Amino acid sequence: MVHPLPKSWSIHTRPEITAKYEILERVGSGAYSDVYRARRLSDNLIVALKEVHDYQSAFREIEALQMLRNCPNIVVLHDYFWREDEDAVLVLEFLRTDLAAIIRDWKKKGGGVRVGEVKRWMLQVLCGVDVCHRNMIVHRDLKPGNLLVSDDGVLKLADFGQAKILMEPGFDGVNNNQQLVVEQNTRYQENVTPPLDVVPDAHSLPDQGLNKQVVEDTNREEYLRQFVELKAKRHDMDETNKETNTNDGYSSCLATGTISDVDDDPLKSSYSYETEEGGVDKDGALTSCVGTRWFRAPELLYGSMDYGLEVDLWSLGCIFSELLTLEPLFPGISDIDQLGRIINVLGNLTEEFWPSCSKLPDYKIISFAKIENPIGLEAYLPNRTPDEISIVKRLVCYNPANRATAMELLNDKYFNEEPMPLPISELHVPLTKNDHEEDSPGGWNDYDDMGSDSDSGDFGHFKVVTTGFGVSIQFS
Ligand SMILES: Nc1ncnc2c1ncn2[C@@H]1O[C@H](COP(=O)(O)OP(=O)(O)OP(=O)(O)O)[C@@H](O)[C@H]1O
Numbered sequence: 001m002v003h004p005l006p007k008s009w010s011i012h013t014r015p016e017i018t019a020k021y022e023i024l025e026r027v028g029s030g031a032y033s034d035v036y037r038a039r040r041l042s043d044n045l046i047v048a049l050k051e052v053h054d055y056q057s058a059f060r061e062i063e064a065l066q067m068l069r070n071c072p073n074i075v076v077l078h079d080y081f082w083r084e085d086e087d088a089v090l091v092l093e094f095l096r097t098d099l100a101a102i103i104r105d106w107k108k109k110g111g112g113v114r115v116g117e118v119k120r121w122m123l124q125v126l127c128g129v130d131v132c133h134r135n136m137i138v139h140r141d142l143k144p145g146n147l148l149v150s151d152d153g154v155l156k157l158a159d160f161g162q163a164k165i166l167m168e169p170g171f172d173g174v175n176n177n178q179q180l181v182v183e184q185n186t187r188y189q190e191n192v193t194p195p196l197d198v199v200p201d202a203h204s205l206p207d208q209g210l211n212k213q214v215v216e217d218t219n220r221e222e223y224l225r226q227f228v229e230l231k232a233k234r235h236d237m238d239e240t241n242k243e244t245n246t247n248d249g250y251s252s253c254l255a256t257g258t259i260s261d262v263d264d265d266p267l268k269s270s271y272s273y274e275t276e277e278g279g280v281d282k283d284g285a286l287t288s289c290v291g292t293r294w295f296r297a298p299e300l301l302y303g304s305m306d307y308g309l310e311v312d313l314w315s316l317g318c319i320f321s322e323l324l325t326l327e328p329l330f331p332g333i334s335d336i337d338q339l340g341r342i343i344n345v346l347g348n349l350t351e352e353f354w355p356s357c358s359k360l361p362d363y364k365i366i367s368f369a370k371i372e373n374p375i376g377l378e379a380y381l382p383n384r385t386p387d388e389i390s391i392v393k394r395l396v397c398y399n400p401a402n403r404a405t406a407m408e409l410l411n412d413k414y415f416n417e418e419p420m421p422l423p424i425s426e427l428h429v430p431l432t433k434n435d436h437e438e439d440s441p442g443g444w445n446d447y448d449d450m451g452s453d454s455d456s457g458d459f460g461h462f463k464v465v466t467t468g469f470g471v472s473i474q475f476s
Pocket of ligand 1: 096141148
């Protein structure tokens with residue numbers, strides 16, 4: 001659906017943007033942004049202008065996309081506008097549809113999935129995630145709706161507003177493709193031979209205008225200068241926004257949900273929770289309030305602020321399962337329900353599965369009744385082959401260290417045997433993106449709620465028990 005232009009439109013009143021772009025229509029909006037289709041006046045290129053209303057999110061997205069430029073399965077950042085007193089505007093390549101729309105289209109048409117197609121889509125997702133992870137960037141919001149697709153079938157990871165660089169990369173790691181590859185991380189560096197070549201994207205040519213920020217032939221010094229400048233700006237803004245800021249490390253989401261979940265919770269008076277605001281390393285700690293619930297890893301649901309790239313691997317497993325079945329694997333209606341669904345399938349989270357799980361911040365706060373006979377992932381993947389089930393199991397598992405990396409999966413025989421992955425040129429890309437709005441209630445309309453962080457849904461049966469750690473909520 002194309003949204004009509006609102007009358008008061010901040011992007012429209014910014015001469016530095018309108019001098020270079022004709023704004024055509026609003027094509028989407030998210031938690032932090034409004035996205036417009038626009039035409040670049042210099043060469044008529046159609047682009048997406050993403051006006052980001054949260055500077056932290058804008059910074060993250062720019063920082064990550066700068067590092068990942070020239071990667072074929074990552075959305076191209078052509079340019080950006082960043083001024084202290086205005087919302088940042090990112091100029092992105094325009095991609096008309098996404099994997100969620102493709103899944104909806106398959107479902108609507110019936111007839112199941114074509115394995116060759118599933119393989120090609122999944123390979124493209126894996127390539128995008130692999131390049132992020134080799135650069136120590138955790139995306140933190142992988143879901144079909146954030147995997148944009150071009151008219152000719154190229155899939156690109158987008159929406160890096162929650163992305164985080166897990167360590168400062170060594171700039172010496174710039175390789176021929178100008179990607180920054182971190183040497184320190186052995187798990188992700190062993191046998192690094194990208195199975196699919198990373199080649200510069202034809203559409204990634206830089207903007208040549210006055211506000212040029214992303215330059216294809218940027219040398220290392222210039223790149224470093226821009227990066228340092230942007231960081232300094234962020235630091236200044238951090239200082240001025242200290243009062244209201246919720247940086248990583250300043251907030252903790254308990255397994256009961258996000259802080260807003262707790263605030264909204266009608267049962268809030270029947271239990272308590274404590275959040276440690278002090279003593280958390282501002283620069284080092286992460287927040288657990290990330291990602292869209294259906295794709296959120298259990299360690300995040302249990303409040304971890306010490307997680308790694310593996311949270312993306314869990315999301316990948318949910319995405320692969322959805323490609324195979326056309327249904328979301330864990331469509332939780334609240335964070336508690338999300339955890340309950342996972343536990344019903346995998347069994348209770350115990351040290352048998354993940355030896356250090358009891359150290360998760362909320363592990364002792366939330367306890368579920370013992371699940372004697374977990375359903376198992378197989379039950380959710382009827383008629384799928386053992387290889388397909390095995391891949392889902394290698395991603396959707398409790399212990400993050402046991403999750404298969406994107407690189408390992410790219411080399412998995414599944415993607416190299418019949419039926420072979422379809423060539424990109426043979427992938428079917430639906431013409432429209434939002435035809436699900438016509439669907440019947442209870443169908444794909446529900447899909448729009450997958451990102452909601454409000455726990456106003458059904459909590460099911462529970463009992464509140466006082467323990468040595470405070471109050472425990474037990475669900476059955
Ligand atoms: N490059 C693009 N090309 C075309 N449409 C886009 C592009 N980027 C984003 N959009 C559209 O705008 C919507 C919002 O964008 P995006 O998901 O990046 O924003 P967000 O505020 O970070 O969202 P979220 O609430 O999912 O975190 C997307 O669902 C998509 O429909």
